[in-house]
Amino acid sequence: MMKWVMTGLTVLSLVFAICTGRVNELSAAFLEECGNAVTLAITLTGIIALWSGVMRVAQSSGLTRKIAAAAAPVLSRLFGGLDRNGKAMQYITLNITANILGLGNASTPFGIAAMKAIEEEEHSSTPEYASDNMILLAVMNTASLQLIPTTAAALRLAHGSADPMEILPCVWAASVCALTAALLAAGLLRQRRKGRLR
Amino acid sequence: MNLTSLIVPAVIAGVLIYGVCTKTDVFTEFTAGVREGLHTVYDIFPSLFCLVVTVGAFRASGASEVITGILTPALGAIGFPPECGTLLILRPFSGSGSIAIFEQILTDFGPDSFPGRVASVILGSSETTFYTLSVYFASVKSKKTRYALAAALIGDITCALVSAAAVNLMLDQ
Numbered sequence: 001m002m003k004w005v006m007t008g009l010t011v012l013s014l015v016f017a018i019c020t021g022r023v024n025e026l027s028a029a030f031l032e033e034c035g036n037a038v039t040l041a042i043t044l045t046g047i048i049a050l051w052s053g054v055m056r057v058a059q060s061s062g063l064t065r066k067i068a069a070a071a072a073p074v075l076s077r078l079f080g081g082l083d084r085n086g087k088a089m090q091y092i093t094l095n096i097t098a099n100i101l102g103l104g105n106a107s108t109p110f111g112i113a114a115m116k117a118i119e120e121e122e123h124s125s126t127p128e129y130a131s132d133n134m135i136l137l138a139v140m141n142t143a144s145l146q147l148i149p150t151t152a153a154a155l156r157l158a159h160g161s162a163d164p165m166e167i168l169p170c171v172w173a174a175s176v177c178a179l180t181a182a183l184l185a186a187g188l189l190r191q192r193r194k195g196r197l198r
Numbered sequence: 199m200n201l202t203s204l205i206v207p208a209v210i211a212g213v214l215i216y217g218v219c220t221k222t223d224v225f226t227e228f229t230a231g232v233r234e235g236l237h238t239v240y241d242i243f244p245s246l247f248c249l250v251v252t253v254g255a256f257r258a259s260g261a262s263e264v265i266t267g268i269l270t271p272a273l274g275a276i277g278f279p280p281e282c283g284t285l286l287i288l289r290p291f292s293g294s295g296s297i298a299i300f301e302q303i304l305t306d307f308g309p310d311s312f313p314g315r316v317a318s319v320i321l322g323s324s325e326t327t328f329y330t331l332s333v334y335f336a337s338v339k340s341k342k343t344r345y346a347l348a349a350a351l352i353g354d355i356t357c358a359l360v361s362a363a364a365v366n367l368m369l370d371q
Contacts, residue, residue, distance in 0.1 A: 006248055006249070009256045010252055010255065012261050016259040016264065017260065019260075026259050029254050029258030032254070033254030034251060036250055037247040037250035037251060038247075040298070044246075045236065049236060052231040052235030053235065056231025056234065057214060057222060057224055060227045061217040061227075063213060063216050112333070115334055128339065129342045130338070138343075139350050141330050142325050142327040142331060142354070143325065143350075143353045144322070144325050146323075155300060155304060155309075156304065156309040159304040167315060167319050167322060167365075170319045170323075170364035170365050170368055170369065171322040178324065178353040181352050182349050182350060182352055185345075
């Protein structure tokens with residue numbers, strides 16, 4: 001998919017630059033953006049390093065397991081039919097905890113482990129179709145559950161924002177609404193598809 | 199003092215205190231985590247680099263002005279800043295690409311402008327939908343994802359609309 005984005009953007013850039021007479025600017029931009037990419041990566045390195053460190057401490061001290069136990073009543077209601085103390089449920093909780101802490105890169109490994117554990121536990125007779133619990137977990141991960149939008153805040157700070165964290169209440173409102181809409185949509189579509197299968 | 203500024207240091211301190219109380223070697227574990235973090239950056243750098251460069255070239259070519267010009271009336275009518283149009287379209291496809299676009303918006307309009315704030319909220323409250331779905335379903339045998347994409351995109355559209363509305367209500371009086 002990304003090969004089309006990259007080639008498409010480059011070809012469009014060339015066509016538009018020729019049409020708008022900006023070929024010199026385009027040529028300069030290619031060189032300039034290389035430096036920008038490195039600067040951006042350095043900024044991100046710091047943020048990711050910090051949160052990976054925090055997450056690792058939380059994991060090895062058993063804090064994440066505690067959070068998993070605390071979240072079990074809510075999560076086992078959402079994910080129907082899964083064993084409350086099973087492997088799938090634990091990975092799901094870790095995945096969601098990492099999401100809430102804003103560790104996108106830590107949450108993905110947990111999410112993948114959870115998907116595999118769900119597959120194993122449900123042992124569906126039609127394995128080519130994703131199960132409702134798999135879809136629920138994947139859809140939850142396409143919405144952001146993140147408490148502190150670290151990347152956005154760090155880049156705001158780097159660009160001289162007077163208050164990088166002022167966006168927090170808005171981010172929470174948008175996240176909660178997006179997640180609710182996605183879950184409601186999943187619930188409704190699930191019902192509709194079920195009707196059609198019968 | 200802003201109460202929200204307290205959250206980041208409090209979470210870090212809380213995790214460290216819990217670690218010390220449970221006799222975890224906090225420093226060794228933290229540094230091990232940092233090392234994993236460096237690997238993550240090492241892994242994502244090539245695609246980040248390609249996208250920053252191509253997206254930067256795209257913006258320099260004047261193409262985004264043309265596209266934004268087409269989008270302006272429709273987006274403006276619903277209170278959405280047209281400057282964030284490109285971000286809105288790229289967000290579900292590419293995390294590094296949308297960070298590159300976000301950087302451009304902050305450079306062009308400033309982080310405390312209306313488009314800068316809306317872009318910040320969108321980036322902070324959404325995920326790379328297509329990437330997430332492909333990674334998650336790649337890990338299981340299920341190739342038919344049924345209603346997953348539809349539900350996820352409904353969430354993304356809600357996110358964009360609420361982001362603009364929330365910034366209008368809470369920050370830009």
